[in-house]
Amino acid sequence: MRAKAPRIRPAGSVAGVSHDGAVGGASGQPSLTAAYLGVICDLDGVVYRGPDAIPYAVSALNDVFRLRPLCFATNNASRTPGEVATQLRSLGLTVEDAAVVTSAQAGAQLLAAELPSGSAVLAVGGPGVPAALAAVGLVVTREPEEARAVLQGWGRDVRVDDLARAAVAIAHGARWVATNTDRTLPTPQGLVPGNGTLVSAVAEATGREPEVVGKPHAPLYLAAAERLAAAPERLLAVGDRLDTDIIGATAVGADSLWVLGGVDGFLSLVGSPARPTYAAHDLRALLDPPVRVERLDPASWASGEVRLSIVSGRVSAAVAGVTIDLSAVPGNQLAALAATVVLDLRGQSASYDLAVSLATEFDRVLGHSAGVNRHRVEDTRPQ
Numbered sequence: 001m002r003a004k005a006p007r008i009r010p011a012g013s014v015a016g017v018s019h020d021g022a023v024g025g026a027s028g029q030p031s032l033t034a035a036y037l038g039v040i041c042d043l044d045g046v047v048y049r050g051p052d053a054i055p056y057a058v059s060a061l062n063d064v065f066r067l068r069p070l071c072f073a074t075n076n077a078s079r080t081p082g083e084v085a086t087q088l089r090s091l092g093l094t095v096e097d098a099a100v101v102t103s104a105q106a107g108a109q110l111l112a113a114e115l116p117s118g119s120a121v122l123a124v125g126g127p128g129v130p131a132a133l134a135a136v137g138l139v140v141t142r143e144p145e146e147a148r149a150v151l152q153g154w155g156r157d158v159r160v161d162d163l164a165r166a167a168v169a170i171a172h173g174a175r176w177v178a179t180n181t182d183r184t185l186p187t188p189q190g191l192v193p194g195n196g197t198l199v200s201a202v203a204e205a206t207g208r209e210p211e212v213v214g215k216p217h218a219p220l221y222l223a224a225a226e227r228l229a230a231a232p233e234r235l236l237a238v239g240d241r242l243d244t245d246i247i248g249a250t251a252v253g254a255d256s257l258w259v260l261g262g263v264d265g266f267l268s269l270v271g272s273p274a275r276p277t278y279a280a281h282d283l284r285a286l287l288d289p290p291v292r293v294e295r296l297d298p299a300s301w302a303s304g305e306v307r308l309s310i311v312s313g314r315v316s317a318a319v320a321g322v323t324i325d326l327s328a329v330p331g332n333q334l335a336a337l338a339a340t341v342v343l344d345l346r347g348q349s350a351s352y353d354l355a356v357s358l359a360t361e362f363d364r365v366l367g368h369s370a371g372v373n374r375h376r377v378e379d380t381r382p383q
């Protein structure tokens with residue numbers, strides 16, 4: 001996170017939400033949230049990181065709740081919605097259990113639509129997986145031979161024996177659904193193997209591939225849209241991961257807000273096919289009017305009074321012709337500018353190296369330190 005307080009205000013920014021909730025005070029322009037019928041928000045890297053709330057997330061989302069229906073969609077299947085909601089309430093969010101949609105629920109819903117009620121399903125994963133199956137009238141079994149299907153999600157206590165049972169059930173013809181295939185799971189200690197890694201083990205053993213319901217696949221987002229009683233095209237999906245949250249949103253026709261602070265920074269954006277509708281440093285962007293960015297010429301972009309220019313491969317910012325430090329540009333405005341610059345430059349081989357160097361600079365200024373997805377950049381240079 002950036003340490004420095006913004007010294008100038010973002011274009012059209014407002015201090016809070018006006019009395020009717022939908023229109024920003026100072027600018028009179030509607031907030032980003034007000035343009036949608038509802039918001040689907042990711043959790044890890046957006047609302048919290050480890051045990052701690054991400055700055056501004058709780059207050060912003062409580063304000064969003066007053067404006068529009070909001071639900072949380074998570075690929076992590078290990079916990080029940082009730083457990084997740086309890087954690088969110090402990091962070092200060094005004095949230096009911098029903099506002100949490102997990103990939104285990106999306107998987108159970110898919111199986112319930114296909115199998116007769118009372119069918120036996122082998123559950124692999126944390127408590128969220130069997131709870132989701134039971135909630136839709138399916139029966140959880142440990143016996144591979146009697147399982148009509150396998151629902152596989154992440155769980156802290158998943159053992160080799162669980163993977164073996166899944167493989168045997170699948171070999172016996174059981175339908176195989178994976179809650180998600182995220183290769184890694186962020187923890188305070190670092191990235192650890194995620195459900196995708198465990199799914200790969202079963203795939204290696206069986207020569208089969210599962211149907212996946214979590215982001216970027218459609219079922220989880222569609223389940224969330226159903227919960228909000230709105231078409232995905234009228235919803236805004238918020239997330240930190242380009243390859244799941246953002247690509248998944250685009251796939252179901254939803255607009256997306258990509259927020260920094262999670263796994264991906266601008267360097268990841270250079271190498272990703274994802275094209276977020278909006279980008280922001282933090283969730284206050286949901287309550288401000290969208291930041292508009294305009295490309296003035298091949299080497300300069302403007303947002304409100306801020307102008308970014310690239311001269312000799314270096315980026316500089318100016319307000320009314322006076323050069324300012326990049327870190328003086330408010331985070332959400334800079335993130336929107338930076339995303340536009342990177343998206344404009346990344347697709348052309350002539351400007352690819354420039355996109356990489358600018359993305360590195362944007363990540364540094366906006367405080368994205370990890371660069372854990374840096375390897376992707378090397379693989380995606382346009383030919």
Ligand SMILES: [Mg+2]
Nearest residue numbers: 042044045240
């Ligand atoms: Mg996330």
